[in-house]
Each structure stands twice: as structure tokens, then as C-alpha cells.
Amino acid sequence: MAAHTKATRRMLPALALVVGLVSFDFAFIAPGANPSRPAMPRLERAGPFPEQVDAGTSAPRARRAAAVAALALLVLVPRARAVEEMSDAAIAEAAKSLSNFEQRVLLEAATEPAFTGKTTNGYAWDNKEEGTYVSPISGQPLFSSKAKYNSGTGWPSFWAPVSSDTVLERTDPGDMDNLPKMFWRTEVLDRASGTHLGHVFDDGPPPTGKRYCINAAALKFVPGTAPEGDPKQASKWGPLSLFS
Structure with missing residues (x-):
């Protein structure tokens, strides 16, 4: 139980980071979802990047959601140790x-x-x-x-x-x-x-x-x-x- 609690504590900063990223992502890709939050300006990028220019479309939203999910896995899943130390x-x-x-x-x-x-x-x-x-x-x-x-x-x-x-x-x-x-x-x-x-x-x-x-x-x-x-x-x- 103690080991489980310790592992959970180690993951708290990572969880906070992911939650923050998810919150930011939703605020950015769906500015109209919250009436109390003003719409954020669209990204200005050189070149034809429709998925970046039109942040309200469903395709970029899915891409960003997938990116956030991938980042969550990267942060939350611990790297396997190559060699386990012996007692x-x-x-x-x-x-x-x-x-x-x-x-x-x-x-x-x-x-x-x-x-x-x-x-x-x-x-x-x-x-x-x-x-x-x-x-x-x-x-x-x-x-x-x-x-x-x-x-x-x-x-x-x-x-x-x-x-x-x-x-x-x-x-x-x-x-x-x-x-x-x-x-x-x-x-x-x-x-x-x-x-x-x-x-x-x-x-x-x-x-x-x-x-x-x-x-x-x-x-x-x-x-x-x-x-x-x-x-x-x-x-x-x-x-x-x-x-x-």
C-alpha cells in the first residue's frame, strides 16, 4: 500500500501537467464552447496550413486531441528500466x-x-x-x-x-x-x-x-x-x- 501511495505521489506533477495541457487545448480549439470565455484569435502562420488557420474545424480538433493523448501517455507511463538492481x-x-x-x-x-x-x-x-x-x-x-x-x-x-x-x-x-x-x-x-x-x-x-x-x-x-x-x-x- 505504501509503495502504491508513493508511486501515486510521484505521478501527481505529471497528472497536473497533462490536465493543464488538456484544458489549454480545449480552450484553444473550441473557443465557443464556453460562453464566459472570449474567443481566442486564430493562429497566424506562413504558408497554407488550413488546420492551423481554422482552429474551429473538427479535423484539427481531432489531431490536437490525439496529440494531447499521446503526450499524456508519454508523461504518465514510466520508462521501463533496462536493468533491475539486485537486492x-x-x-x-x-x-x-x-x-x-x-x-x-x-x-x-x-x-x-x-x-x-x-x-x-x-x-x-x-x-x-x-x-x-x-x-x-x-x-x-x-x-x-x-x-x-x-x-x-x-x-x-x-x-x-x-x-x-x-x-x-x-x-x-x-x-x-x-x-x-x-x-x-x-x-x-x-x-x-x-x-x-x-x-x-x-x-x-x-x-x-x-x-x-x-x-x-x-x-x-x-x-x-x-x-x-x-x-x-x-x-x-x-x-x-x-x-x-
Whole structure:
């Protein structure tokens, strides 16, 4: 009941906006409907726009009513969230099936030694099979084998995620606390669970110039047809300015 009341309160400003638009629309397109309200002047527009010049006709009235209805839907219907955030309890439950080291990587931002990593289901860091790398906590698709490349660093590397909706990027809080700004990195997390994946750098190959350097222990590999790599999903972050 409380959640329903809260949602209703959030919708009140939108309802007020729509009611105001509807009231304005009827006052404009049907000035003669209310004897106490003086007729409003017709629109003056260049060019032959009969539906705008003659505001009293039924056709423009229908068009405006339809436009108001469409706007009402746009305002009142909430946008579906691309990824639902997991609760702490759900994250803890999902982590129970992982090894202690995998939990340290995902939950405490530990880093696996280079050239040694394995996914949570046993695939080597340099796995070359086609498939999708998903979060072992949320199950969200994170990276495609079609965007994977050999960076020579010893960690799984990708030039873009499957979707910018499933990953979250931020300045690494640990770096901010312990390092000069010139050494701050951009951390990459699974958006649904907030768990640590790795970092993204600006020294990758075309088509994005990005290197998503990800711990294998933070991934689960699902073999099969992989989604095409999409450069538009890559990070928009650039090199950090030393003086910003």
C-alpha cells in the first residue's frame, strides 16, 4: 500500500501537467464552447496550413486531441528500466556458489594475477570460443566474444560491452583515496549487482580505442552464438585531465 501511495505521489506533477495541457487545448480549439470565455484569435502562420488557420474545424480538433493523448501517455507511463538492481540479499545468495577468491574479486575489487584467470565455470582467460560472458551474480550479458581481443596483458580484454545498459563505469574509489589523480582509473561494474569487473582504458584497438580489462573470475562464459560487437556501447570516458 505504501509503495502504491508513493508511486501515486510521484505521478501527481505529471497528472497536473497533462490536465493543464488538456484544458489549454480545449480552450484553444473550441473557443465557443464556453460562453464566459472570449474567443481566442486564430493562429497566424506562413504558408497554407488550413488546420492551423481554422482552429474551429473538427479535423484539427481531432489531431490536437490525439496529440494531447499521446503526450499524456508519454508523461504518465514510466520508462521501463533496462536493468533491475539486485537486492543485497539476492547478491549474497548468488555469491554463495562462488569460490572465496571469486567473491573477493567481485565483492571486494581484488585483481587476479595476469595470465592465470579462469571464469567461474572454468574457461581460461584466453578462451577463444564463441559465446557471451555474463555476470555470475546477476546473469546479465556483459561482453561478447566478438568484441574480445588479445591485448597481451594476461586478462580478458574487450573493445566494448554488449550493452552500456548492463555495465556501470565510475572513477575507481580506491584510486581516489590512495593515488594521485594522474593515476586514477575508470572502474567497470555489473550494473545489476554493482559487483566489480575490472577497468577500462583508452589504449584499445579500433573501432573504439577502448580496452575493457576484465577479471576472468568476475565472468561466467556461456558458449554459443555471440552478439555482434557494437562500438556505440563503448565507454564515452576519455583520459582524465590532470587539472579538471
